[in-house]
Amino acid sequence: MLLHRLRKRATTGVAAEVCVEAEFLAFDHDTLTLEEKVTRYFEQWRGLVHRYVVAAFGDPAAAEDITQEAFLQLYRSLHSGQSIANVRAWVFRTAHNLASNRLRSDQFIELLDETAWEDLRKTLRDSAANPEQKLAELEKFNRLRLAIARLTLAERQCLHLRTKGLRYKEIAEILGMGTSTIAETLYRVIDKLSQESNG
Amino acid sequence: MDKRFQNNSGQQSEHPPREMLLLFVDGELPAKETTQLETHLEVCWPCRVKTKKIQEAIADIIEFDEQVLTPRLNPPQDWRNFDRQLRQLAARSGRQSLTSRIFGSLNRFFPASNFFATALPRLRPIARSLAAAVALILVVALVLHFRPEPIVSASELLRNVTEAQAARIRSTAEPVVHQRLRVRRQDQSSGGEASTTLEIWNDTKNARIREFMLDSNQKVTWNDNASKTQAQKAPRSDVINELAQVLASNHMDPQRPLSAGSYESWHRTLQHQRDEITHSKLTGGIDALTLRTTPASPVNMGQFAEAVYIVRTKDWQPSELRLNVHSEAGNRIYELTEDLSEVLNLAEVDPKIFGDETVASALLPKASPQMSPPLAVSPQVMPLLTPPVATADQEVEALRLLNQVGADLGEQIAVKRAPNGTLQVAGIVETAKRKTEIINALAPLSNSPAVRIEIQTVAEAVAKQSNKRTPSPSTRAVEISGNTIAAEPDLRVYFAHEGEDVDAGIRRFSGRMVSLSNQGMDHLWAMKRLLSQFSPGELRALTPEAREKWLGLIRNHARSYQQNIHSLRRELQPVFFPGQSASEAPAQGERIVDVNELSRIVERLFEQGSSNDRAIRSAFTASTNGLTRTVIKAPQFWQSLNNAESMALRVSQAK
Numbered sequence: 056m057l058l059h060r061l062r063k064r065a066t067t068g069v070a071a072e073v074c075v076e077a078e079f080l081a082f083d084h085d086t087l088t089l090e091e092k093v094t095r096y097f098e099q100w101r102g103l104v105h106r107y108v109v110a111a112f113g114d115p116a117a118a119e120d121i122t123q124e125a126f127l128q129l130y131r132s133l134h135s136g137q138s139i140a141n142v143r144a145w146v147f148r149t150a151h152n153l154a155s156n157r158l159r160s161d162q163f164i165e166l167l168d169e170t171a172w173e174d175l176r177k178t179l180r181d182s183a184a185n186p187e188q189k190l191a192e193l194e195k196f197n198r199l200r201l202a203i204a205r206l207t208l209a210e211r212q213c214l215h216l217r218t219k220g221l222r223y224k225e226i227a228e229i230l231g232m233g234t235s236t237i238a239e240t241l242y243r244v245i246d247k248l249s250q251e252s253n254g
Numbered sequence: 255m256d257k258r259f260q261n262n263s264g265q266q267s268e269h270p271p272r273e274m275l276l277l278f279v280d281g282e283l284p285a286k287e288t289t290q291l292e293t294h295l296e297v298c299w300p301c302r303v304k305t306k307k308i309q310e311a312i313a314d315i316i317e318f319d320e321q322v323l324t325p326r327l328n329p330p331q332d333w334r335n336f337d338r339q340l341r342q343l344a345a346r347s348g349r350q351s352l353t354s355r356i357f358g359s360l361n362r363f364f365p366a367s368n369f370f371a372t373a374l375p376r377l378r379p380i381a382r383s384l385a386a387a388v389a390l391i392l393v394v395a396l397v398l399h400f401r402p403e404p405i406v407s408a409s410e411l412l413r414n415v416t417e418a419q420a421a422r423i424r425s426t427a428e429p430v431v432h433q434r435l436r437v438r439r440q441d442q443s444s445g446g447e448a449s450t451t452l453e454i455w456n457d458t459k460n461a462r463i464r465e466f467m468l469d470s471n472q473k474v475t476w477n478d479n480a481s482k483t484q485a486q487k488a489p490r491s492d493v494i495n496e497l498a499q500v501l502a503s504n505h506m507d508p509q510r511p512l513s514a515g516s517y518e519s520w521h522r523t524l525q526h527q528r529d530e531i532t533h534s535k536l537t538g539g540i541d542a543l544t545l546r547t548t549p550a551s552p553v554n555m556g557q558f559a560e561a562v563y564i565v566r567t568k569d570w571q572p573s574e575l576r577l578n579v580h581s582e583a584g585n586r587i588y589e590l591t592e593d594l595s596e597v598l599n600l601a602e603v604d605p606k607i608f609g610d611e612t613v614a615s616a617l618l619p620k621a622s623p624q625m626s627p628p629l630a631v632s633p634q635v636m637p638l639l640t641p642p643v644a645t646a647d648q649e650v651e652a653l654r655l656l657n658q659v660g661a662d663l664g665e666q667i668a669v670k671r672a673p674n675g676t677l678q679v680a681g682i683v684e685t686a687k688r689k690t691e692i693i694n695a696l697a698p699l700s701n702s703p704a705v706r707i708e709i710q711t712v713a714e715a716v717a718k719q720s721n722k723r724t725p726s727p728s729t730r731a732v733e734i735s736g737n738t739i740a741a742e743p744d745l746r747v748y749f750a751h752e753g754e755d756v757d758a759g760i761r762r763f764s765g766r767m768v769s770l771s772n773q774g775m776d777h778l779w780a781m782k783r784l785l786s787q788f789s790p791g792e793l794r795a796l797t798p799e800a801r802e803k804w805l806g807l808i809r810n811h812a813r814s815y816q817q818n819i820h821s822l823r824r825e826l827q828p829v830f831f832p833g834q835s836a837s838e839a840p841a842q843g844e845r846i847v848d849v850n851e852l853s854r855i856v857e858r859l860f861e862q863g864s865s866n867d868r869a870i871r872s873a874f875t876a877s878t879n880g881l882t883r884t885v886i887k888a889p890q891f892w893q894s895l896n897n898a899e900s901m902a903l904r905v906s907q908a909k
Contacts, residue, residue: 088407090344097336106327115327123336127343134347167326175322182858184865184894192317199318218319223282238282242273249311 097126103219104150110215112154125150144225202251213240275305345417408529415514418570428600431456434593439493443584448493455607462608512572526550541567553580643675644704647800659695663776680708682715741873748829764874771870774818777811778863812905819899846908859901
């Protein structure tokens with residue numbers, strides 16, 4: 056039933072990920088122990104959650120801990136009888152809260168500072184089949200990189216949650232904002248980034 | 255329908271606000287407004303352009319995310335710590351609470367959603383409380399009715415036992431586990447009985463195991479002063495010898511017969527089984543849990559028709575193991591009862607116990623032609639009472655053995671760690687002959703209790719999984735059809751010029767190109783798998799030999815890939831790149847000396863190789879797209895092949 060409901064929703068590209076989630080949930084769901092279920096959830100979403108925490112809070116060293124802790128909390132909550140309707144959003148929210156509590160925004164470590172970007176640019180250019188053609192694309196990437204670095208914390212969080220496939224309602228729950236605020240914020244992000252990436 | 259739109263400040267406008275366009279693109283707009291907007295977009299060019307710009311901005315962000323950000327945010331590969339933390343948490347948390355089980359049951363009845371979250375808020379508070387109370391009573395009744403004894407699952411029970419055993423050992427500095435087991439054998443047909451008592455001393459830190467047999471007066475009758483001569487001359491008890499054979503041939507651990515790891519090791523070999531867990535009482539009224547496992551399919555001679563494992567509830571200490579062994583003359587039952595189990599400090603143990611280094615284990619079976627001993631005669635370097643953990647070196651060895659029979663190319667054979675640390679080599683192969691080949695190749699590892707090998711033929715897997723959803727083995731079909739190949743015009747000119755049978759030449763050439771590219775991809779996949787097999791931490795912990803073995807495998811695949819690409823270039827050059835030279839040596843890059851760099855280069859090589867493979871396939875397999883011919887003729891493609899060859903060369907020389 057759940058699978059069917061989600062398949063119906065899977066009309067856009069983003070919802071395809073939700074569909075994957077449903078496939079996963081339908082898999083032997085009743086025969087798994089709680090520990091096995093949490094392990095499966097962990098295996099499926101740890102990458103996305105980890106990437107979100109690093110991209111939004113900028114501390115790769117803490118992100119692994121935070122991601123694991125979010126899933127251990129999931130175990131604790133399910134074990135104590137809490138019923139969780141949307142496990143993925145729940146895990147993201149928990150990781151977001153843990154990161155917000157642990158990492159101050161002024162600790163944000165820019166993942167792609169000038170040196171790192173220069174290294175990466177070289178690698179990307181050299182590996183391209185046509186390095187000259189790649190240059191234009193790299194320039195665009197550089198403008199986007201700088202524009203993302205200038206986003207506010209909330210804008211950055213909104214953006215990175217959206218790129219991980221979360222829907223507006225889920226992002227609103229995770230960030231504790233209204234859905235319309237999320238829509239406005241995301242529009243602002245798109246507006247800023249499209250202006251920047253087009254030079 | 256109202257054709258005007260309202261913006262955030264409530265003003266009416268002919269055009270939708272730009273935020274609305276994003277909502278539309280994101281599929282977040284309510285149905286009614288979507289229809290209204292779609293109608294508007296059909297007629298309004300400016301709004302269509304704005305929508306397109308939003309989509310382009312999203313495309314840029316996604317490209318940036320995939321190509322720039324994500325590669326830098328590589329999640330750690332060393333997530334294994336999580337399994338341990340979760341196991342510990344589960345062991346500490348114990349059974350799920352009643353409410354949790356009730357909600358679990360509710361979710362089974364209402365899988366689509368959270369019942370209380372969706373159904374109850376619509377009711378008034380009093381009605382809501384009443385409904386909740388009625389639902390609770392109903393569910394409790396159902397739970398009690400259908401599951402009168404909601405106890406832990408078999409795997410939870412075994413895991414709890416393992417955790418508790420490990421905790422007991424950890425709490426002592428130099429732990430020596432001392433166990434006294436009563437072993438009783440009973441013949442069901444003749445009613446004959448034999449029994450003996452066995453004492454096992456295991457110095458876990460120094461990996462020394464000593465075993466002694468006691469007679470009914472608790473007098474040591476075998477191996478009494480642990481002297482080498484007496485140990486060798488001492489008659490082995492039939493019961494013990496037989497038991498050792500039985501345990502080993504059923505994948506149990508003869509040195510740790512009562513450990514959960516041993517039970518689990520046998521349990522995992524069963525394809526279908528019934529596990530029944532019940533409450534029971536030990537002598538003295540101590541609460542216990544009894545796990546009774548019965549294989550669902552008929553068993554062969556020497557295999558267990560049933561196993562019973564009894565564990566004390568209060569401290570998860572194993573108390574008894576009963577094995578019902580199927581045999582021609584009627585079943586035999588072995589009962590192993592633990593009389594004593596203590597963890598001592600080495601300093602408290604009589605030094606005579608471990609006085610002689612060469613004493614063999616009584617529970618190790620004598621070598622027989624049918625069965626090689628499951629463990630070496632020398633004491634094993636493994637902590638007692640924990641499941642056998644495979645070493646990373648064994649993991650590398652498994653990869654190497656598979657490589658020797660070419661089982662790491664395209665076949666579905668995976669080498670991975672189970673959460674309990676055992677190494678699993680599992681896969682599906684086409685024929686029984688291939689299965690035998692692979693199993694024989696893995697023979698050097700097959701006797702290790704820490705390694706589990708499970709190779710099935712497709713037919714076996716289908717029969718076994720008929721009720722389960724599993725990925726079907728992928729096969730790659732390549733269709734070569736003479737008159738629909740995109741590269742045909744160039745090939746036709748070339749082969750006509752060469753004076754060959756043109757059609758046959760085209761088919762042969764195309765088939766060869768696709769096959770070379772296929773083989774190349776197999777090597778790329780194998781490299782990628784090898785790199786992701788170990789986390790950076792695990793690589794550091796490998797012995798130099800194992801690391802070199804692992805790196806050697808990657809180098810071999812890189813070399814094979816380079817040769818594949820070189821052959822491809824040599825054959826493509828006269829047809830598509832007459833002005834180029836195929837014999838030029840690939841560019842030499844700096845030697846790779848760092849695993850991170852190796853990983854990056856292999857990743858890039860994989861991307862480039864995949865894109866080359868796509869180009870080859872589209873040019874040489876049936877296709878309706880004429881454009882693909884130009885791709886294969888483009889100088890960029892030639893350059894891309896060169897780049898791939900250079901990268902493969904660098905990987906093949908990595909140190």
